[in-house]
Amino acid sequence: MSSCAAVVTAAGSGTRLGAGIPKALVPLAGRPMLSYAVAGMALAGVTTIVVTAPGDSLWEFEAAVRPEELAAAAATAWPRTHIAWPRTTATAADVQVVAGGASRQASVSAGIAALAEVQPRVILVHDAARPLTPPELITRLAKSVTERTPAVIPGVPVADTLKRVDASGRVAETVDRSVVRAIQTPQAFTAELLSRAHAFGAARTHDETLAATDDAGLVEAMGKPVLVIKGKCTAAKITTAADLRLAEAQLAALR
Numbered sequence: 592m593s594s595c596a597a598v599v600t601a602a603g604s605g606t607r608l609g610a611g612i613p614k615a616l617v618p619l620a621g622r623p624m625l626s627y628a629v630a631g632m633a634l635a636g637v638t639t640i641v642v643t644a645p646g647d648s649l650w651e652f653e654a655a656v657r658p659e660e661l662a663a664a665a666a667t668a669w670p671r672t673h674i675a676w677p678r679t680t681a682t683a684a685d686v687q688v689v690a691g692g693a694s695r696q697a698s699v700s701a702g703i704a705a706l707a708e709v710q711p712r713v714i715l716v717h718d719a720a721r722p723l724t725p726p727e728l729i730t731r732l733a734k735s736v737t738e739r740t741p742a743v744i745p746g747v748p749v750a751d752t753l754k755r756v757d758a759s760g761r762v763a764e765t766v767d768r769s770v771v772r773a774i775q776t777p778q779a780f781t782a783e784l785l786s787r788a789h790a791f792g793a794a795r796t797h798d799e800t801l802a803a804t805d806d807a808g809l810v811e812a813m814g815k816p817v818l819v820i821k822g823k824c825t826a827a828k829i830t831t832a833a834d835l836r837l838a839e840a841q842l843a844a845l846r
């Protein structure tokens with residue numbers, strides 16, 4: 592998949608997890624979350640990967656993406672994975688760590704800039720906070736990007752009843768959940784569209800608090816269509832300590 596590259600966002604602090612270290616470095620079955628997220632990409636055949644990290648601790652993130660760390664994470668999370676896509680080993684990827692920004696959107700922009708010389712056709716944008724995303728989903732997303740569908744994202748149905756509430760906390764309406772999806776990463780785009788969407792996003796606001804929460808949001812804001820394909824519950828985001836315990840249980844079930 593030489594024409595497909597990835598940006599893995601890992602520059603967040605993990606305030607809601609509250610582990611006292613950057614979330615992407617928090618161990619899962621003894622290995623940094625980031626190692627799994629990057630190993631999943633490598634197993635899917637993505638050979639050029641840019642990781643965005645906090646600017647003051649790049650070396651710690653570089654250590655987490657060393658080939659031996661990726662191989663160990665891959666063996667822990669996907670010991671029996673069959674991947675239809677021509678498979679590279681988890682150690683074959685070219686991984687570069689760059690400083691991220693103040694928002695996720697700014698971090699992705701920094702990652703895109705680092706890919707300028709590579710000129711991939713497709714860029715996958717992924718959260719280190721979704722470490723157990725299966726390689727099969729990654730390849731399915733990458734293959735779904737075409738000239739007709741230049742933006743493809745994974746989504747899963749929502750199990751809870753959804754209500755929109757007003758500022759006073761009163762219910763304004765019950766939302767039809769059959770037309771709603773919880774959106775995951777990776778999100779896959781032609782490099783051309785993603786670069787344009789981020790240029791549009793950067794021009795739209797310099798207020799970091801108004802940054803887009805996902806990359807598809809910028810494409811939507813430009814009035815361009817985004818295709819949602821079936822996501823996976825194993826691509827869940829680790830936000831709180833309870834999410835981390837669930838991910839640990841998921842890995843323990845494989846042993």
Ligand SMILES: Nc1ccn([C@@H]2O[C@H](COP(=O)(O)OP(=O)(O)OP(=O)(O)O)[C@@H](O)[C@H]2O)c(=O)n1
Binds near residue numbers: 602830
């Ligand atoms: N300035 C930022 C903020 C977030 N992220 C990344 O975006 C992903 C999704 O963000 P989230 O889960 O909210 O992570 P944090 O921002 O670290 O969490 P919190 O909001 O609890 O601090 C994570 O992989 C995170 O590292 C990033 O690269 N740069």
Ligand SMILES: C[C@](O)(CO)[C@H](O)COP(=O)(O)O
Binds near residue numbers: 695774775776806
């Ligand atoms: C990109 C994302 O994972 C899609 O669900 C999500 O929007 C990240 O959200 P956060 O605000 O950074 O937690």
